[in-house]
Structure formats: C-alpha cells, structure tokens
Amino acid sequence: MLSLDMAFWTMAVVTVVSAAAVVLLKDVFRAALCLVLTFMVVAGLFVLLSAEFLAVVQVLIYAGAISILIIFAIMLTRDVHQGNPSNRFRYPALVLAALLLAAIVLVVIKTDWNQLDSRVLPGAPTEAVGATETGVKNVFSNTTPVIARLLLRDFVLPFEVASVLLLAAILGALALVREGEG
Amino acid sequence: MGPVTQANSFYRNLYGWFDSWLPDSLDWLAYLLAALVVVFAVANLVLVITILFTWVERRLLGRFQARLGPNRWGPWGVLQPIADAIKLLSKEDIRPEGVDRWVFNIAPVLLFVPAVLVFAVIPLGKNTYVANLNIGILFIIAVSAVSTLAIFMAGWASGNRYSLFGAARGVAQLISYEVPMVLSVVGVILLAGSLSLVDLVEAQDIPFLLLQPLGFIIFFLASSAEMNRTPFDLVEAESEIVAGYLTEYSGMKFGLFQLAEFAAPFGASAIMATLFLKGWEGPVLPSHLWFFLKVCLLWFLFLWLRATLPRLRVDQIMGFAWKLLFPLGVLNIFVTAAEVLAWPDPSTAQLWTMAGINWGVAIGSLVVASRLAGNKLTSRPPLAPMHGKGGRPLGERG
Amino acid sequence: MLEDYFRQYGLIAVFIAVAVALPTSLLLLSWALSLARIRPHKPNPVKSSPYECGMEIIGSRWVRFNFRYYTFALLFVVFDVETVFLYPWAVYFKQLGLFALIEMLVFVLILMVAWAYAWRNKALEWR
Numbered sequence: 001m002l003s004l005d006m007a008f009w010t011m012a013v014v015t016v017v018s019a020a021a022v023v024l025l026k027d028v029f030r031a032a033l034c035l036v037l038t039f040m041v042v043a044g045l046f047v048l049l050s051a052e053f054l055a056v057v058q059v060l061i062y063a064g065a066i067s068i069l070i071i072f073a074i075m076l077t078r079d080v081h082q083g084n085p086s087n088r089f090r091y092p093a094l095v096l097a098a099l100l101l102a103a104i105v106l107v108v109i110k111t112d113w114n115q116l117d118s119r120v121l122p123g124a125p126t127e128a129v130g131a132t133e134t135g136v137k138n139v140f141s142n143t144t145p146v147i148a149r150l151l152l153r154d155f156v157l158p159f160e161v162a163s164v165l166l167l168a169a170i171l172g173a174l175a176l177v178r179e180g181e182g
Numbered sequence: 183m184g185p186v187t188q189a190n191s192f193y194r195n196l197y198g199w200f201d202s203w204l205p206d207s208l209d210w211l212a213y214l215l216a217a218l219v220v221v222f223a224v225a226n227l228v229l230v231i232t233i234l235f236t237w238v239e240r241r242l243l244g245r246f247q248a249r250l251g252p253n254r255w256g257p258w259g260v261l262q263p264i265a266d267a268i269k270l271l272s273k274e275d276i277r278p279e280g281v282d283r284w285v286f287n288i289a290p291v292l293l294f295v296p297a298v299l300v301f302a303v304i305p306l307g308k309n310t311y312v313a314n315l316n317i318g319i320l321f322i323i324a325v326s327a328v329s330t331l332a333i334f335m336a337g338w339a340s341g342n343r344y345s346l347f348g349a350a351r352g353v354a355q356l357i358s359y360e361v362p363m364v365l366s367v368v369g370v371i372l373l374a375g376s377l378s379l380v381d382l383v384e385a386q387d388i389p390f391l392l393l394q395p396l397g398f399i400i401f402f403l404a405s406s407a408e409m410n411r412t413p414f415d416l417v418e419a420e421s422e423i424v425a426g427y428l429t430e431y432s433g434m435k436f437g438l439f440q441l442a443e444f445a446a447p448f449g450a451s452a453i454m455a456t457l458f459l460k461g462w463e464g465p466v467l468p469s470h471l472w473f474f475l476k477v478c479l480l481w482f483l484f485l486w487l488r489a490t491l492p493r494l495r496v497d498q499i500m501g502f503a504w505k506l507l508f509p510l511g512v513l514n515i516f517v518t519a520a521e522v523l524a525w526p527d528p529s530t531a532q533l534w535t536m537a538g539i540n541w542g543v544a545i546g547s548l549v550v551a552s553r554l555a556g557n558k559l560t561s562r563p564p565l566a567p568m569h570g571k572g573g574r575p576l577g578e579r580g
Numbered sequence: 581m582l583e584d585y586f587r588q589y590g591l592i593a594v595f596i597a598v599a600v601a602l603p604t605s606l607l608l609l610s611w612a613l614s615l616a617r618i619r620p621h622k623p624n625p626v627k628s629s630p631y632e633c634g635m636e637i638i639g640s641r642w643v644r645f646n647f648r649y650y651t652f653a654l655l656f657v658v659f660d661v662e663t664v665f666l667y668p669w670a671v672y673f674k675q676l677g678l679f680a681l682i683e684m685l686v687f688v689l690i691l692m693v694a695w696a697y698a699w700r701n702k703a704l705e706w707r
Contacts, residue, residue, distance in 0.1 A: 003210055004586065007593075029338060033285065036331060047589050052317050056324040057664050064327025065660045068357060069653045071334055075350070076650060141585065142316050144377060148672035151665070152680045159665070159683065163690040166658045170694040173654045174703050177647050193591075213587070217594040225598050271610050274620045287607070294603040295596065302595040312595055313588040320667055354649055357656040364663040371670040433619070434610035438603050497706035500652070504704040508659075508695070512688060515666065519673060519681050526674050 008048055015041045028077070032070050039063045053144045193220045193312075221302075224312055228301050232445045233263045239444070239485055246489035270437035278341065278430050285339035290431070290438035293332035296325045297445040304452050305380055307462045307470035318379040319371070322453060323364055326408070329442075330356045336439070337427035348426025351496060356408055358503040363404035365511030366397040369518040370457050383461035387530070391458040392537040396514040396544040398458045400507050405450040406484055407499070410443065413491035414499060451480035505555045510547055517543050651703050655695075662691050 018041065021034040039062040046055035151159050196219055200212035237252065237260060244251025252259035277286070303318045305311040315321050330353055337349020371377060373393060374385035391398050407414040428439055455461060455476035464472035494502075521539065525532045613619040669676075669684055698704055 003590075027282075030282075030285070033335065050585060052315065052585075052589075053320070053668065056317050056320045060320070060324035060327055061657070061660060061664060064324060064330060064360075065357070065653075065657045067331055068334070068353060069650070069657050071331075071338075072350075072353075072650045072653045076647065144317060144668045145672040145675075148668035148676070152669060152672070152676055152683055156683060160687060160690075162665070163662075163687045166661060167690050167694045170655065170658055171697060173651060174698060174701050177651055177703065213590065214594070217591050218598070221591065221595045221598045225595070225602060229602070271606075272613055272619045274622070275610065275614070276623070291600060291603045291607070295599045298599045298602070299595060302592055313591045315588060315592070350649055354652050358652060361656060361659045361663070364660070365666070368663070368666050368670045371667065372673055375671060375674050377667065377671055434607055438606065441603075500706040501704065504655070504695075505699065509692075512692065515670075516681075516685065516688075519670075519684070522673060523678060523681060 036067045273433040275433035280341035282339040289336035290435045293442045296329045297442040340430040359404040359407040362507035362511045366400035369397040386460045389460045409446040447484045451477045
C-alpha cells in the first residue's frame with residue numbers, strides 16, 4: 001500500500017536525521033530531546049510492523065522513563081551548554097560502534113524473516129498454521145496475549161532473570177549514592 | 183479499501199458519504215476527510231467542555247470558599263472563559279533573555295497534545311470512539327507519560343532557577359505517582375482480560391468500582407497527584423518557588439499550559455468512568471449522557487479534594503507515593519489474581535462475594551498500612567520549623 | 581484484520597496531527613495579533629530579565645542537581661519496566677493459570693526486595 005510506504009519512509013528519514021542530531025548537537029539537553037524524538041518515531045515504525053504492544057512500551061519506557069533518567073543524569077553534569085568535549089575514548093567508541101553495526105547487519109541478512117518460530121503461533125498444529133498468511137495475521141492482530149504466553153510459558157527463566165537484573169540495577173545505583181554521600 | 187468494521191458508526195457514515203461521491207481512485211481522500219472531521223469534532227468537543235469546566239470549577243471553588251467566583255460576564259459569569267481567551271491572546275508575550283527559544287515554544291504544545299490525545303481511545307458513548315485499539319489503556323498511560331517531559335522542557339528552557347526547581351520537583355512527583363497509578367489498573371485488566379477500553383466497559387457485569395475499591399482509590403489519588411493540583415501542587419507552590427515551571431511564561435503560551443492543566447481532570451475522570459464506573463452503560467438515558475454524568479461526578483470529586491485539603495510538603499508527597507500507594511497497588515494485584523484464579527468465570531453471586539472480599543481487603547489494608555507506615559512516610563518531624571537557608575526553597579539545597 | 585488495524589492507527593496519526601495543530605494555531609493567532617498591533621510588544625531590559633522576585637540575579641542560572649533526583653528516576657524506570665511485564669500477564673492470566681501467578685509472584689517479590697532495600701537505605705526519603 002502506497003500510504004504505508006510513505007509513512008515508513010517519512011518515519012525512517014526522521015529517525016535517521018534525529019539520531020544524527022543526537023550525536024552532532026553541541027547542547028546536551030537538546031541532544032537528549034532529539035533522542036526522545038528518535039524513540040517516538042521508532043515507536044511509529046513498530047506500529048507499522050503490527051507490533052502495537054512494543055510501540056506503546058517504546059513510548060512508555062523510552063520516551064517516558066529512560067528519557068527522564070537521561071535528563072536527570074545530564075543535570076548532574078557541570079556544563080550542559082558547552083557540550084561534550086572530545087576525549088580519548090573517541091576511537092575505541094568508533095571501533096565499538098562499527099562492530100555493533102556489523103553485528104546488526106549480519107543478523108538482518110542472516111535471519112529468515114518470512115519464517116515464524118512455531119512457538120509464536122497460537123494453537124497446537126504448527127505445520128498446519130505454520131507460516132501461512134492467516135496464522136501470521138492471527139498473531140499480529142493482537143500481539144499482547146502472544147507475548148504473555150511466550151514470556152510466561154516458553155521463556156520463564158529469562159523472564160525471572162530480568163527481575164534479578166532490575167534488582168541489581170537498583171542496588172548498584174543506591175550503593176553509588178551512598179558512596180557519593182560518604 | 184474494505185469496510186471499516188471497528189470504527190465508530192458516525193465515522194462509518196461519514197466515510198460512506200465521502201466515498202459515495204468521490205471517485206474510487208480517491209478512496210484515501212475519503213478516509214482522510216472523514217478522519218479529519220471526526221477527529222476535529224472530538225478534539226474540539228474536549229476543548230469546549232474543558233473551557234466550560236474552567237468556569238464551573240471557578241464558580242464551585244468560590245462556593246467552597248464562601249465567595250462568588252466569576253460573575254460579571256454574561257449570566258452568572260458564564261462568558262468568563264471567552265473573556266479569558268481574549269485576554270490571553272492579546273497579552274504581551276514576554277520572552278526573557280537567556281531562554282532556549284525552540285524548546286521554550288515547543289513545551290506548551292507538547293504538554294497540550296497528551297491532554298487531548300487520550301480522548302482518541304476513550305469511548306464517549308456506545309459505539310462512539312475515534313479508535314478502539316486493543317492496547318487502549320496502555321496507549322493512554324504511554325501518551326500521558328510524555329507530559330512529564332514537556333514540564334521538564336518548560337522548566338529547563340526558561341533559564342530561571344525557580345522554573346528549573348519547579349520542573350525538577352514536578353517531574354519527581356509525576357514519575358513517583360505514575361508507578362502506583364499504572365499498578366492500580368492491572369487489577370481491572372485481570373478481571374476483564376483485555377486492554378481495549380471498549381472491552382473493559384463491556385466486561386463490567388457490575389461496576390469495577392465494587393470489585394476494585396483499592397484500585398479505584400489508588401488511581402484516584404495518583405491521578406490527582408499527576409494533575410499537579412492542590413494538595414499535590416508543589417510544582418507551582420507560590421510561597422516557595424514562585425510559579426514553578428510557569429514562572430517565565432506569559433500570554434498565550436501560559437494559556438496553553440492552563441488549558442492542558444484544566445483538561446487533565448476531564449481526561450482522568452473520563453478514564454476512571456470507563457475503567458471503574460461502566461463507562462457509557464446505564465439504563466433509560468442515552469449512553470453519551472450517562473458517560474457525561476459519570477465524568478461530571480468524578481470530576482466533582484477531584485474538585486472537592488482540591489478545595490478541601492491544604493498543600494502537602496515534598497517529603498510527605500514522595501513518601502505517600504512510594505511507601506503507601508505502591509505496596510497497596512502490588513497487594514491489590516495479587517489479591518485480584520488469586521480471586522480470578524479461584525473463579526475464572528464468576529456467577530453473579532460469586533461477583534458479589536468477590537466485591538465483599540475486596541472491600542474488606544481495601545479497608546483493612548488501608549487501616550493497617552496507615553498504622554504501619556503513617557508515621558514513617560517521612561523522616562522529618564511532623565511540624566518542622568521553617569529553615570529555608572539562603573532564601574532557597576526548602577529541600578532544594580544542592 | 582490488518583487492514584482495519586492500519587485504519588485505526590491512521591486515525592490516531594490524524595488525531596496527533598490535529599492535537600499539534602490546535603495549540604500551534606492558537607500561538608500563531610496570538611502572533612498574528614502582535615503583527616496587527618493589537619497585542620503589545622515592548623521589551624525592555626528589566627522586563628526581559630529572568631524573574632527572581634525582583635532581585636538582581638546572582639551567580640549562574642545553572643544549578644547542579646542533587647543525586648536524589650536520579651535515584652527516584654531510576655526507581656521509576658525499574659518499576660515501570662515491571663508494569664510492562666505485568667500488563668500482558670494480566671491480559672492472558674485466565675488462560676495461564678496458577679503457574680503464571682507463582683511466576684509473577686516470584687518476579688515481583690524479587691523487585692520488592694529492591695524496594696525494601698531502598699526504603700532501609702532512606703532512598704525513599706526526600707532530604
């Protein structure tokens with residue numbers, strides 16, 4: 001559909017431009033705002049992919065929560081207006097970013113995007129629904145219950161480990177605060 | 183393009199009408215025009231009701247405080263909002279030096295958008311909604327989370343220390359109350375098994391207010407804190423930080439902030455009417471009227487709270503959110519989950535038993551929690567002497 | 581089904597556009613009034629200095645924040661992530677049954693440890 005293509009390309013361009021602005025802007029606060037814009041447009045891209053649950057989570061967690069965290073972190077720094085002076089981490093960071101990009105490109109190329117994992121599809125006879133169009137449409141007409149089933153039945157351990165990770169984040173941050181005060 | 187199965191009847195008729203005289207190749211135009219008309223109508227309806235509410239609210243606040251309220255313009259002062267609009271539009275727009283111009287201008291718009299956007303998914307009557315998303319309530323929560331950012335932008339762009347303090351406090355308060363608010367909705371979702379607001383209304387055999395008293399109370403308190411009004415209006419505590427993030431705003435930009443602030447209780451009442459009071463459903467009267475009446479009732483409750491209680495202190499507010507509302511929200515979720523497990527498909531009698539249990543749990547846990555945590559909400563003594571050092575607002579040193 | 585899905589989100593997109601256009605047009609109207617000289621525009625140095633209760637501004641406008649703001653933001657992020665797990669669980673709970681209740685209980689209890697730790701370390705106090 002033409003309108004969907006148009007929507008995709010508009011959002012893709014805005015994503016890339018605002019992401020570039022995050023890196024290039026001198027003013028750190030404005031850079032953070034551009035990052036939030038990137039988050040929101042990515043949510044729009046999720047909507048186009050029929051992943052509406054992920055889209056709202058993207059807005060809620062990234063645009064609503066992580067952005068606040070980032071801004072408070074910025075407020076802890078000394079000189080926001082002067083921006084981030086270049087430092088000796090520049091080249092290591094470049095190498096790391098390049099590696100990450102390579103990894104992402106590799107995954108994108110290697111993955112067979114037309115095949116859904118049999119676990120994703122609701123109902124038992126996987127071969128019957130398999131990768132047929134109706135099966136896919138059934139999954140993507142309402143993704144929330146599918147995500148719930150996957151999290152709580154098939155990926156129980158990662159799910160529980162996630163909470164341990166969150167616990168560790170809080171304990172670490174509080175320990176840092178106490179050191180800072182002492 | 184195929185038939186619009188889920189969109190509301192008004193929209194469907196409008197689309198059909200546009201489609202009937204536009205050529206087939208211009209289907210997208212019919213869609214767009216119908217969408218624009220419907221959306222424009224809903225957004226403006228929200229604004230008009232909000233503006234009317236500002237007048238009602240000021241009159242009622244006058245009553246609460248044994249004075250008249252606005253009474254000069256038109257009968258009973260009903261034209262006061264129009265006078266205010268003209269005043270705000272024609273006031274000088276002062277932009278102090280040192281503001282971040284772009285951010286300063288975008289902030290009021292960004293605060294306004296979520297206040298209106300929540301009405302995109304709320305059913306205003308039977309079959310009357312702009313969109314029925316199957317993630318409805320989560321959409322509302324995500325969209326309103328963005329307003330936090332707008333407040334911070336306003337405070338930061340003003341280049342004023344009072345603004346920055348007001349914004350930082352406001353954001354801290356907003357994020358703290360968002361957690362219990364989001365938790366309190368989970369009980370409702372457990373009972374209904376859906377996130378779509380239409381499904382949530384239709385799942386209420388008896389109003390969820392009866393089945394989720396604790397959730398209702400938490401949502402009510404948390405959302406009145408999210409609105410930044412007394413008793414939670416620290417963001418703009420005049421005696422401490424001038425007008426908070428609004429300090430440097432004037433003219434129409436200030437007006438937009440006010441409009442968004444007045445739209446907030448309307449939005450919250452509409453959400454609560456949908457979640458807890460069966461939304462548009464009711465006997466005899468038309469569904470839209472039922473919905474509006476429920477909204478008015480809840481909105482009056484918000485006003486009552488505002489008019490009755492004095493402003494709380496920062497430490498009290500933060501303690502209340504994290505030490506009282508948060509654990510109660512978690513408790514509510516698991517009590518409800520256990521009940522849903524016991525009666526997956528409850529009969530009427532079982533529903534009433536559930537309601538009884540939940541009211542018992544609500545009252546009991548509120549009493550116990552306030553006994554346990556009541557004195558521990560803050561480590562400060564209850565009547566601390568005033569000790570703002572160096573003219574800075576309390577609690578803002580550092 | 582998918583067709584309908586995109587129509588719904590198309591409506592949401594239109595709603596966002598209108599919700600942005602309304603306040604913007606109000607601001608533009610106010611600006612047009614200043615062009616028509618109905619709205620005054622007479623800046624002067626005193627008027628356009630930042631408001632400080634009538635005092636001259638002392639020191640930088642920049643204030644470094646206390647760390648406690650960051651702590652609260654972090655707690656918020658963590659418990660917000662928790663609710664993101666809770667929502668799909670709640671939607672599908674009737675089909676999942678007892679095991680899911682236990683799983684979620686473990687999940688939330690682990691996070692409540694963090695909450696209790698924060699309380700004990702006075703991270704929930706506003707000092």
